[in-house]
Amino acid sequence: MDAVIEVKDLDLAYDDFVVMNGINFSVKKGEIFIVMGGSGCGKSTLLKAMIGLNPPHKGKVLYNGLSFWDEDERSRQDIMCRFGVLYQGGALWSSLTLRENVALPLQLYSNLSASQIQDMAAFKLGLVGLGGYADFYPAELSGGMKKRAGLARAIALDPEFIFFDEPSAGLDPLSAKMLDDLILDLRDNLGATIVVVTHELASIFAVGDNAILLDADTKTVIAQGAPKDLLANSKDPRVISFLTRGEKQGAGR
Amino acid sequence: MDRYIRSLFYLQNNFTFIYKAFRSKITLMDKTPSEKLIFDYSKPKALQLKISGDWQLSAGLPLVSEVLTQLDSHKDIAELSFVVSRDFKWDSAFISFLFKLSRVCKEKNILLDAQGLPEKVEKLLPLIPAQSEKIISRKVSEEPLLESIGSRVIGVKDAAFSVLNFLGDIVLAFKRFVCGRAFFRKDDFFVILQRCGVDALGLVSLITVLVGMILAFIGAIQLKMFGAQIYIADIVGIAMVRVMGAVMTGVLMSGRTGASFAAELGIMQSNEEIDALKTLGVSPAEFLVLPRVLALVIMMPLLTIYADLMGIIGGFAISIGVLGLNPIEYFNHTVTAVKVSNLWLGLIHGFVFGIIIAVSGCYRGMRCERSSAGVGEATTSAVVTAITSIVIATAIITFVCQIIGV
Numbered sequence: 001m002d003a004v005i006e007v008k009d010l011d012l013a014y015d016d017f018v019v020m021n022g023i024n025f026s027v028k029k030g031e032i033f034i035v036m037g038g039s040g041c042g043k044s045t046l047l048k049a050m051i052g053l054n055p056p057h058k059g060k061v062l063y064n065g066l067s068f069w070d071e072d073e074r075s076r077q078d079i080m081c082r083f084g085v086l087y088q089g090g091a092l093w094s095s096l097t098l099r100e101n102v103a104l105p106l107q108l109y110s111n112l113s114a115s116q117i118q119d120m121a122a123f124k125l126g127l128v129g130l131g132g133y134a135d136f137y138p139a140e141l142s143g144g145m146k147k148r149a150g151l152a153r154a155i156a157l158d159p160e161f162i163f164f165d166e167p168s169a170g171l172d173p174l175s176a177k178m179l180d181d182l183i184l185d186l187r188d189n190l191g192a193t194i195v196v197v198t199h200e201l202a203s204i205f206a207v208g209d210n211a212i213l214l215d216a217d218t219k220t221v222i223a224q225g226a227p228k229d230l231l232a233n234s235k236d237p238r239v240i241s242f243l244t245r246g247e248k249q250g251a252g253r
Numbered sequence: 254m255d256r257y258i259r260s261l262f263y264l265q266n267n268f269t270f271i272y273k274a275f276r277s278k279i280t281l282m283d284k285t286p287s288e289k290l291i292f293d294y295s296k297p298k299a300l301q302l303k304i305s306g307d308w309q310l311s312a313g314l315p316l317v318s319e320v321l322t323q324l325d326s327h328k329d330i331a332e333l334s335f336v337v338s339r340d341f342k343w344d345s346a347f348i349s350f351l352f353k354l355s356r357v358c359k360e361k362n363i364l365l366d367a368q369g370l371p372e373k374v375e376k377l378l379p380l381i382p383a384q385s386e387k388i389i390s391r392k393v394s395e396e397p398l399l400e401s402i403g404s405r406v407i408g409v410k411d412a413a414f415s416v417l418n419f420l421g422d423i424v425l426a427f428k429r430f431v432c433g434r435a436f437f438r439k440d441d442f443f444v445i446l447q448r449c450g451v452d453a454l455g456l457v458s459l460i461t462v463l464v465g466m467i468l469a470f471i472g473a474i475q476l477k478m479f480g481a482q483i484y485i486a487d488i489v490g491i492a493m494v495r496v497m498g499a500v501m502t503g504v505l506m507s508g509r510t511g512a513s514f515a516a517e518l519g520i521m522q523s524n525e526e527i528d529a530l531k532t533l534g535v536s537p538a539e540f541l542v543l544p545r546v547l548a549l550v551i552m553m554p555l556l557t558i559y560a561d562l563m564g565i566i567g568g569f570a571i572s573i574g575v576l577g578l579n580p581i582e583y584f585n586h587t588v589t590a591v592k593v594s595n596l597w598l599g600l601i602h603g604f605v606f607g608i609i610i611a612v613s614g615c616y617r618g619m620r621c622e623r624s625s626a627g628v629g630e631a632t633t634s635a636v637v638t639a640i641t642s643i644v645i646a647t648a649i650i651t652f653v654c655q656i657i658g659v
């Protein structure tokens with residue numbers, strides 16, 4: 001299968017502060033791709049460059065062969081319509097109820113009638129287990145519930161590319177498992193291509209087809225491949241200790 | 254009486270507290286820091302630290318630099334060891350002392366022998382990172398004077414561009430709104446309209462009635478000398494309608510609505526709500542800024558008219574109630590003095606101030622840093638920007654009116 005997302009020689013920086021150098025990877029259609037790395041190493045920054053929020057310092061991000069940051073505003077917008085994004089903190093619109101939050105993308109980009117949109121919103125909220133909370137405002141929810149509502153909004157339009165920033169952080173083990181199943185369902189049944197930023201080992205092994213590991217010290221990608229292969233075959237002590245929570249220090253040490 | 258007794262008790266309690274603290278200080282002072290640490294050079298090429306007494310946070314402890322001066326004066330030392338006495342007490346303050354000491358020893362290639370230390374301390378020692386942690390350099394803004402002046406000038410230019418950019422976005426959003434293609438929720442718009450209109454009436458009434466009263470009193474003192482007190486009606490009417498009503502409303506609304514716009518948008522910015530709009534292809538200028546600007550631009554002229562009326566009522570009340578003027582005469586004077594052109598001028602002020610307040614509030618909110626301190630800063634600077642701009646705008650309008658003779 002072809003690569004639908006390609007990241008080429010990407011450098012990330014905030015002004016003079018370099019976050020990452022020379023990131024290269026590609027994501028195939030229908031794949032669940034994991035971005036791993038320690039806290040503060042630049043995972044969210046990478047995601048922001050991929051979804052069009054912060055232009056990268058250098059390099060390209062290609063979607064189906066189109067170089068995102070080299071396109072004009074309009075075609076960038078066309079690509080962005082096909083994204084669903086779950087932000088690290090949920091990022092729900094605080095002046096809208098959950099129902100309205102999920103309905104807003106539908107109002108923008110679907111041709112459904114108002115009542116169909118309401119049904120859709122209720123259905124998506126039900127998928128993440130928040131069916132009963134449709135009329136709540138985000139401020140009235142717990143952190144984990146906000147995450148799930150954010151997820152319902154991210155998948156409102158059945159997007160082609162879904163980006164998750166630490167979806168299971170702040171969820172209890174059962175909800176986290178439910179979320180993993182949901183991610184697999186989205187891929188299997190909607191054919192979405194999914195990029196997940198996470199350091200939850202259980203999820204990494206449960207859902208990840210492919211992964212990269214970012215390293216804050218060298219500011220580069222230090223490993224790439226299927227998580228299980230990485231664990232079985234990697235010779236790099238940093239990779240092994242990340243994937244085993246430091247319990248095995250790897251061959252090198 | 255009861256209260257006095259209670260406060261006496263309170264005082265007494267305090268005194269006991271201070272006395273106890275004083276006494277405990279004395280008992281703690283049993284060893285001075287220099288007595289807690291004794292240097293022993295009895296073995297060749299080795300220094301033994303004899304440690305005793307209380308080495309806890311609350312007691313205070315010797316400085317590492319004391320050991321350092323000892324090491325500097327005995328260059329041949331290759332090993333450092335410890336002996337602790339029975340009365341030795343420690344907490345993390347001692348660990349931090351050791352932490353620094355181990356760094357020093359590493360630099361000087363001296364062997365640190367921890368065997369003499371209590372077992373638990375020995376176990377904590379491996380937690381100390383082997384190398385000093387890399388300090389990740391932040392951008393620090395310590396520039397030479399000339400350079401900082403230069404970068405400020407460039408900063409002003411950048412700020413001007415970004416304000417113009419922002420205004421441009423609003424104009425474009427307005428154009429799309431006129432064409433019916435803008436995406437904003439009517440519900441949101443009406444909520445904002447209510448918040449910056451009806452909800453502000455109480456405050457505006459209170460302040461402008463008082464301003465009208467003050468104007469009447471001040472006018473009365475001067476006009477009494479000429480026996481022309483009835484002209485208070487003219488002064489209050491013209492002053493309120495021409496500028497005071499609009500300026501007072503503007504200042505009030507800067508503090509009330511401008512600040513709340515900045516805080517709302519600032520918090521949305523730090524919650525990534527604005528990012529979420531952008532990835533969905535919704536322009537924040539359309540969805541968030543435009544309804545706020547429109548609401549305030551509609552409401553400010555209306556509030557101004559209301560404020561004018563309230564001010565005139567305030568002046569009327571004082572003139573009739575306190576100064577004893579004839580109500581009918583007062584009314585007639587007001588009606589003849591306040592011309593339609595004055596009313597228009599007041600409305601123009603209100604309109605301009607509406608734009609100023611909404612734009613500075615939204616601008617500061619959208620440019621807010623992603624932290625709670627950032628939101629506070631955005632709010633403050635929104636109010637300051639709005640009030641300053643209001644005063645400047647008033648000066649310009651007054652000057653222009655002078656020239657064209659309105």
Ligand SMILES: Nc1ncnc2c1ncn2[C@@H]1O[C@H](COP(=O)(O)OP(=O)(O)OP(=O)(O)O)[C@@H](O)[C@H]1O
Binds near residue numbers: 014038040044046
């Ligand atoms: N707005 C910003 N301005 C400057 N530096 C930033 C900004 N946001 C993040 N950084 C820096 O960029 C680096 C990467 O941050 P990022 O948020 O991408 O980390 P992360 O990998 O997502 O971490 P986490 O797992 O904790 O979410 C950090 O060192 C941080 O200090």
Ligand SMILES: [Mg+2]
Binds near residue numbers: 044165
């Ligand atoms: Mg992050």
